[in-house]
Amino acid sequence: xxxxxxxxxxxxxxxxxxxxxxxxxxxxxxxxxxxxxxxxxxxxxxxxxxxxxxxxxxxxxxxxxxxxxxxxxxxxxxxxxxxxxxxxxxxxxxxxxxxxxxxxxxxxxxxxxxxxxxxxxxxxxxxxxxxxxxxxxxxxxxxxxxxxxxxxxxxxxxxxxxxxxxxxxxxxxxxxxxxxxxxxxxxxxxxxxxxxxxxxxxxxxxxxxxxxxx
Amino acid sequence: xxxxxxxxxxxxxxxxxxxxxxxxxxxxxxxxxxxxxxxxxxxxxxxxxxxxxxxxxxxxxxxxxxxxxxxxxxxxxxxxxxxxxxxxxxxxxxxxxxxxxxxxxxxxxxxxxxxxxxxxxxxxxxxxxxxxxxxxxxxxxxxxxxxxxxxxxxxxxxxxxxxxxxxxxxxxxxxxxxxxxxxxxxxxxxxxxxxxxxxxxxxxxxxxxxxxxx
Numbered sequence: 001x002x003x004x005x006x007x008x009x010x011x012x013x014x015x016x017x018x019x020x021x022x023x024x025x026x027x028x029x030x031x032x033x034x035x036x037x038x039x040x041x042x043x044x045x046x047x048x049x050x051x052x053x054x055x056x057x058x059x060x061x062x063x064x065x066x067x068x069x070x071x072x073x074x075x076x077x078x079x080x081x082x083x084x085x086x087x088x089x090x091x092x093x094x095x096x097x098x099x100x101x102x103x104x105x106x107x108x109x110x111x112x113x114x115x116x117x118x119x120x121x122x123x124x125x126x127x128x129x130x131x132x133x134x135x136x137x138x139x140x141x142x143x144x145x146x147x148x149x150x151x152x153x154x155x156x157x158x159x160x161x162x163x164x165x166x167x168x169x170x171x172x173x174x175x176x177x178x179x180x181x182x183x184x185x186x187x188x189x190x191x192x193x194x195x196x197x198x199x200x201x202x203x204x205x206x207x208x209x210x211x212x213x214x
Numbered sequence: 215x216x217x218x219x220x221x222x223x224x225x226x227x228x229x230x231x232x233x234x235x236x237x238x239x240x241x242x243x244x245x246x247x248x249x250x251x252x253x254x255x256x257x258x259x260x261x262x263x264x265x266x267x268x269x270x271x272x273x274x275x276x277x278x279x280x281x282x283x284x285x286x287x288x289x290x291x292x293x294x295x296x297x298x299x300x301x302x303x304x305x306x307x308x309x310x311x312x313x314x315x316x317x318x319x320x321x322x323x324x325x326x327x328x329x330x331x332x333x334x335x336x337x338x339x340x341x342x343x344x345x346x347x348x349x350x351x352x353x354x355x356x357x358x359x360x361x362x363x364x365x366x367x368x369x370x371x372x373x374x375x376x377x378x379x380x381x382x383x384x385x386x387x388x389x390x391x392x393x394x395x396x397x398x399x400x401x402x403x404x405x406x407x408x409x410x411x412x413x414x415x416x417x418x419x420x421x422x423x424x425x426x427x428x
Contacts, residue, residue: 128390129356133355135346136349136354141347141349146347149350167396167422168397168398169395169396169397170384170393170397178384179384179386181383182383183382183384183397184382
């Protein structure tokens, strides 16, 4: 079976899940922590080299503060879970804004992995425009070095993106790395993650052909 | 019903369709011309303001010459069909390469539409890296003006992208304009286009909610 080297995870549907459970919206985020660690472990054990989680975006920070506080805390907790696991964690996002949690500053340089662990990237206060802005400062940009000159240069090309929560859009998720990624949508909300979601996505991915335009 | 303002069309599956019909691969492209004109008219009549067709990319030009000649001819023919219809045609792509057909140079500035017609964009010898390269030359790029400083600045944000041929990936299609687009996949090959495909896609689009990250 052809296993994707790099998997993107868009863990959407936390607020809708919480409302369906009779909770207020912001309560959904902490229920996404266990799925995140499970997903990391499952990808690692299936042979993936790198996993990128969509934490929150600069657009998301326009929401009410009780929500932004809840998803920011969930991102800090997620980073700590991944560090404890021994992942080669990298947190990517706009650190110059007050919305970036200071606790995560040490992880904006990639951590050394423990034996047998893989790369895990967490987008925190990320914006696609912020990511591309550095192209304007680059000395010379050409066909082959765009990836090297964006803020997220240390995140590789995505092979497979899995989005939970039923929506079929990228919502600003790493536009350069997503260019040729196959896009798989799980209708279940992220906190309703189950152990079949990722294997099902991988089975589907295995049936796709890869042409890269050729 | 909520109608998308700007619809992207990825007309994939021409070669697979031709092979299924017992023809050689390159014969599929000309069978995509009638669907293209039908799709333009259908979008226009349903109230869309702008349609963008994915013609061919700089990556596609690495294919054997009998194929590149066939899809280049199909793009020239498609442009002429749209001009005859009276569309506000704009052809976008790297004109400095020999792979760009000279016949289309006059349309790299947007044509004036005839009464009742809409914008039609055709990507010809387009490359996502070529599109983003001009960011490096821009004097000052910020969150709000990335779109204004890319090569495809005259193509607006996409609301809905419809891809024929079953594949679920963007393959370099306008990465900046695709950021928040909803993505709908038709399993039929493009030359097997039928009149229900676009209305079905619009019905699905009508059920999506638009949050733009908020």
